Amino acid sequence: MRFNPAALRPFRTGAVVTLGLFAAGVALRPLEAPAWESIRAGQPALRLESLKDALGQGVTVGLLGGFRAIVADLFWIRTNTIWEDNDLPGTQTSIKLVTAIDPRPHYFWLNGSRMIAYDMPNWRIDKAGGYDAVPEAVKRRFDEEQSAVAIRYLENALEYHPEDPILVLEIANVHLNRLKDHETAAALYLKASQHPEAPFYAARIHAELLRKLGRNAEAYAFLKKLHPTLPTEDLGAQADVVLGRIRELEEELHVPAAERFQPRPAASPAAVAP
């Protein structure tokens, strides 16, 4: 039997095409790499760990097609339907899937974490027999377990939105409202308040928690430093409320009249009143 070189032609063509593509990939990598780094830095969703939760859920085509936002919105609606049924594993999985698809909006992270930390302990108590039947220690354990899940979830959110004060505040809220851990909550409210875009109330809550922890002198020093930074024209800053608390602390700490805090002249007239 004679060897026919033409029979090898498809293989040769395939090999040349594959090698050509490989060579092009190698040659173009220096052009691609800087652009890819820049695009990726702006889009944390483009990560293996982000997408692997979403793949295989029938959403791949949606993601590839560019419908990231709408696919996440539709899954959020589905999450709420599952949430209405008090289905704990289903809701938890669905919440994580939504943020895996689109980790950009804060809305999903915040509301998802609230479902986990605030609603799910109640579902577990109901399932275990109701509020009257379940011992306090068990209720506390449910709170701690769900809070831990919510905090981990929010810490994951911080990987996509580093140092975001709203997310740090949400973690602080879980420590304060669910775990009753004032110490950690105070530290987190302080951390959030130091961000330039933090809402004014973060600093106020930090000071109030210091008072609850009995650290009045620390709270007084903090509020005295805070007050001059508050814009009097912004109602959200509540400069008069802060001044009122400074006065309360001066009373409690027996600060002599001569050493009392003097607000800057530009402060509103209401703020000056003790």
Add this chain to the structure above:
Amino acid sequence: MSVASVPFSFSRLSLIAGNTFLEAVRQKLFNFLLLLAVGLVASAQFFREFNFGSSELKFIADFGFGALIFFGSALTIATTAQLFFSEIENRTALTLLAKPLWRAEFVFGKFLGVFAVIGVFCALTIGLMMALLWHREGQLMEMRPEDFANGRLIAYGDLLVVGVLQWLKFGVLTAIVLLIASFSNTNLFTVVTGFFVLVICHLQYLARDAWGNVDNPLVGLVVRALGFIFPNFQLFNLADQVGQGAGVSPVVALQVAGYAVAYIAVIGGLAVYSFRNREI
């Protein structure tokens, strides 16, 4: 007269491109997908009720780009395969290639014809999306002037840049489908393989991420090689940057455009090589 005796001709190439373009715009598929995409973009405002996460304008932009990318990809793959195989199945390719016509002129003529059709599709979709955003932004500016103290929020120039980059991505996809068609025997095989390659090109960056975690060095090498063989289509995913931070960097846009043009030339060249080795 043999092909070797005539020089490469841009006029023959443009004749094939023009004919391909006319054939494509007369197709029902083009009109159908164009209508669907335009309808979807135009209806973006009615989907606002489903929007929870992003701002309204960002949602409309995301939705518009979603329609562009989804229907654009479908149109590119289906049209390229259909137009290529209609020449083979109708035997017009035999008549054409029996004349002094380079196979490179035939392949690149097909490419340019489809590329022009996709260009029309992109221009219409992006144009409509921009008009819609402009209109809605104007309404919002009247309703909430305090949110627009520094003027309009949407960077329309960036939208245009992203639209052009998507068009170039479809150009790379067209070249890939032509490469597949150059050795494939059926339209269906080309379309299905084209869609698989589209998915691979969109997800190849994940393979590149994963290769470092693979224990088996041989498998790691294969995964890494795959990252080089397929172009990275996520590179064109600049729509997320629109309206965020510094927006689309001109340097990055130029790098991505250069990447696309280089890939079109290389894959187009490989399609010509493969087509030259094909018996028609």
